[in-house]
Amino acid sequence: MSFKPLTMAGEQFAKALICPLFQYEEEAAAMLDERAMETAIAMQNKFADSSW
Structure with a gap:
């Protein structure tokens, strides 16, 4: 599985949310x-x- 890096906006959103x-x-x-x-x-x- 390969993940793309977050955009700057995506990174800021993730930090604010997570x-x-x-x-x-x-x-x-x-x-x-x-x-x-x-x-x-x-x-x-x-x-x-049990969620799967």
């Missing part, structure tokens, strides 16, 4: 203990596997 999502995810993860994190990851994986 970077905040990672920030929110990191903040949420910081509030979880290890067991809760393992449970959350397992649930995400189960959801991802």
